[in-house]
Amino acid sequence: MSVAVKQSPLFNDRKSFKRSRPSWVDDGNEDRRQKTPSKVTGLSPNSHLKSPKKARKSLNGFTGPSKIEDSGRASVNVSKPLQIQEQRSKLPIAKGKEALIREFRENDVTVLLGETGSGKTTQVPQYLLESGLAGDGIIAVTQPRKVAATSLAARVATEQNVNLGSSVGYSVRFDERFSPETRIKYMTDGMIVRELMSDSLLSKYSVVIVDEAHERSLRTDLLIANLKTILRQRNNIQDVKGKGKVKGNASNPLKVIIMSATLDAEKFGLFFEGAKILYVQGRQHPVKIYHSSQGQVDYVDAAMRTFFQIHTDYPPGDVLIFLPGQEDIESLEKTIQIYSNQLPHDHMLVLTCPMYASQAAGQNSKVFHPTPPNTRKCILATNIAETSITIPGVKYVIDTGKCKEKRYLARNTGGGFDTLLIRDITQSSAMQRAGRAGREGAGHCFRLYTEDAFKAMALSAEPEIMRCSLSSSLLQLKCLGQDLETLDLMDQPADESMKSSLIVLFLLGALDREKEITSVGRQMAAFPLEPVYSRAVIASTEYGCTQEVLDIVSVLSASSKLFVESSEQRDAVSEARQKFRHVCGDHLTILNVVKAYQEIAQSESKSGRKEWCRRHFLNERALLEANDIRDQLRQTCQRLGIDHRVSCGEKDDPVIQSLGHGLALNMALLQPDGFYKQAIGQSVVKIHPSSTLCDKKTPAIIYDELVYTNQIYARGVSKIPKSFILTFGTLKLQS
Numbered sequence: 001m002s003v004a005v006k007q008s009p010l011f012n013d014r015k016s017f018k019r020s021r022p023s024w025v026d027d028g029n030e031d032r033r034q035k036t037p038s039k040v041t042g043l044s045p046n047s048h049l050k051s052p053k054k055a056r057k058s059l060n061g062f063t064g065p066s067k068i069e070d071s072g073r074a075s076v077n078v079s080k081p082l083q084i085q086e087q088r089s090k091l092p093i094a095k096g097k098e099a100l101i102r103e104f105r106e107n108d109v110t111v112l113l114g115e116t117g118s119g120k121t122t123q124v125p126q127y128l129l130e131s132g133l134a135g136d137g138i139i140a141v142t143q144p145r146k147v148a149a150t151s152l153a154a155r156v157a158t159e160q161n162v163n164l165g166s167s168v169g170y171s172v173r174f175d176e177r178f179s180p181e182t183r184i185k186y187m188t189d190g191m192i193v194r195e196l197m198s199d200s201l202l203s204k205y206s207v208v209i210v211d212e213a214h215e216r217s218l219r220t221d222l223l224i225a226n227l228k229t230i231l232r233q234r235n236n237i238q239d240v241k242g243k244g245k246v247k248g249n250a251s252n253p254l255k256v257i258i259m260s261a262t263l264d265a266e267k268f269g270l271f272f273e274g275a276k277i278l279y280v281q282g283r284q285h286p287v288k289i290y291h292s293s294q295g296q297v298d299y300v301d302a303a304m305r306t307f308f309q310i311h312t313d314y315p316p317g318d319v320l321i322f323l324p325g326q327e328d329i330e331s332l333e334k335t336i337q338i339y340s341n342q343l344p345h346d347h348m349l350v351l352t353c354p355m356y357a358s359q360a361a362g363q364n365s366k367v368f369h370p371t372p373p374n375t376r377k378c379i380l381a382t383n384i385a386e387t388s389i390t391i392p393g394v395k396y397v398i399d400t401g402k403c404k405e406k407r408y409l410a411r412n413t414g415g416g417f418d419t420l421l422i423r424d425i426t427q428s429s430a431m432q433r434a435g436r437a438g439r440e441g442a443g444h445c446f447r448l449y450t451e452d453a454f455k456a457m458a459l460s461a462e463p464e465i466m467r468c469s470l471s472s473s474l475l476q477l478k479c480l481g482q483d484l485e486t487l488d489l490m491d492q493p494a495d496e497s498m499k500s501s502l503i504v505l506f507l508l509g510a511l512d513r514e515k516e517i518t519s520v521g522r523q524m525a526a527f528p529l530e531p532v533y534s535r536a537v538i539a540s541t542e543y544g545c546t547q548e549v550l551d552i553v554s555v556l557s558a559s560s561k562l563f564v565e566s567s568e569q570r571d572a573v574s575e576a577r578q579k580f581r582h583v584c585g586d587h588l589t590i591l592n593v594v595k596a597y598q599e600i601a602q603s604e605s606k607s608g609r610k611e612w613c614r615r616h617f618l619n620e621r622a623l624l625e626a627n628d629i630r631d632q633l634r635q636t637c638q639r640l641g642i643d644h645r646v647s648c649g650e651k652d653d654p655v656i657q658s659l660g661h662g663l664a665l666n667m668a669l670l671q672p673d674g675f676y677k678q679a680i681g682q683s684v685v686k687i688h689p690s691s692t693l694c695d696k697k698t699p700a701i702i703y704d705e706l707v708y709t710n711q712i713y714a715r716g717v718s719k720i721p722k723s724f725i726l727t728f729g730t731l732k733l734q735s
Ligand SMILES: Nc1ncnc2c1ncn2[C@@H]1O[C@H](COP(=O)(O)OP(=O)(O)OP(=O)(O)O)[C@@H](O)[C@H]1O
Pocket: 074, 076, 091, 114, 115, 116, 117, 118, 119, 120, 121, 122, 123, 151, 155, 260, 261, 284, 387, 388, 389, 390, 392, 435, 438, 439, 440
């Protein structure tokens, strides 16, 4: 979605600006808790957390409190442990500390509900550690997102007054910081599921805390299913006739804590058969919620107008805007920068900070840096900023009510694909988003949708397992001797998507006809890669080009894009890209870039390399991240006895053939009308305009992914000689 940048300055006529902004309805309530669970052990409510004062006057069209309780910009000062301890002791959860420890001691499984900001994620692991409840084991705290895991670990290390990576650490894909002394480990749910492959009982963990369980990510669901089995084994629980569940002596018992602010606690309680449900009452700071009086069709424009209304009318405090995706973020950032440059010189400055998943590590660090004086930070984020994290200084949240959701369009033939669709958020997300405004003081949340629209939203998101590609998880489960069909899951995935993922793995050679994992499948599962790429790496050993395939796959697995786009400098970009362009397409073009960068890295200083990347419109962060990923993949190769140094030199065919083994399912054949048709699957696709092959007609292509906009595009494309097709696993389908 794009925003037309208006030519006339917005602030020459503040009246018309005010008229054109969304008008607001104050719902008279703070962010409300979800219904109180029926089975609650009440922890002491906090007297200082009463309802807000009634609205006193209308402020420029917003009805709300005229004076915002301002606890000042928070100072998270690592050199002041005392101040931090004071902050800890003031969190709502602190009052229930002893009761919580008692309950954790008495129960194997606890479901802990507590409002956003009450202190669950940062404090519970520390309580467990400080009370000795974790014994000698490690406390794992899982998060659905990388950025939450790393930033929480940093915060808790500060609270414990230790260096990050010592007693408090983290582990996320392609990045980890922990040591043998680590006792509290924040990790993504994907990392702990991966650990199951080497230690199916998770024996080094004495407590596993599953945080933000309401998000029901695929990995969280797999983890929860496994935890149920592990609990039985480690805690020696047996079904005894007439007595129900009986616990025997256990040498290495496990505790499980499921946490969230917005959770169907009963469902989790039932799943774990009698888990204790606890509720931490109270939130630290009130958040005033405003709904727009009318729905906003152009949510990017509405967000821009709301931002400037806050900027001109409201006291200092940073603004966090939730948008569905990177394109909207970039477009709004540009507009806000243009308009803020037109503000009077004595006006507070605006510092925009984008935040989305595909930024490389550290790229969003200015989000967490203190806001400079006389400046208002405007953070434009996707839902990666929605749960768990605290962005210091944020006092205002603008919620567009939209997010992008991954959905797998399954095909019985195995030719399905993931799509990202923009959709309305859930009530649960809306509450989490509002919660980001009340982390350090009272806050305000402006929802760009009506209260009726809020009420009409689904309570929580459909579990990812019901809507995403399952191939990668199924492969991991098969390694554990498990199956999606037989695993005790909270919700079962659709038959269609299970069938589709079985076909994918069969065609990749990871499963045999009996649905058993093959030796190739086991090797594939050892790589922290999507099955299509791990298959390509295995194939590269046959074609003698492991070095080249690792180079390409590392770039494709990096979270940021390699090529920088610039609509203003289109010709310069095209000229720069020409130098790397390979006739075979995008994969070998990437390889050319990697090789060129490796050469430059040998002769140039750090700043020289940076400048080289800038001149060639390349994102150096992607290349640096790819270096780290390649190092990890090389380690996996070593463990599997694969020589990662084997190279095919200047030859192209071996590389394309290896990639083809992984991407055989992502193959399309040219049709007489100029479109391509999937070789497996029915979709008609077009080559994406960003591809080096976009204006070429070639009989057969392989591609990294399909993206769906107004039509289906193949992205990351290489041409393949038709003769290669015969060597790929896809033929199995006909036999
Ligand atoms: N990185 C940080 N910088 C500053 N303050 C922080 C940071 N992380 C946490 N805090 C403080 O600790 C409080 C509790 O955070 P915590 O993440 O433990 O809450 P929570 O109950 O788990 O909330 P949520 O459900 O939103 O994750 C925050 O409101 C904030 O005041």
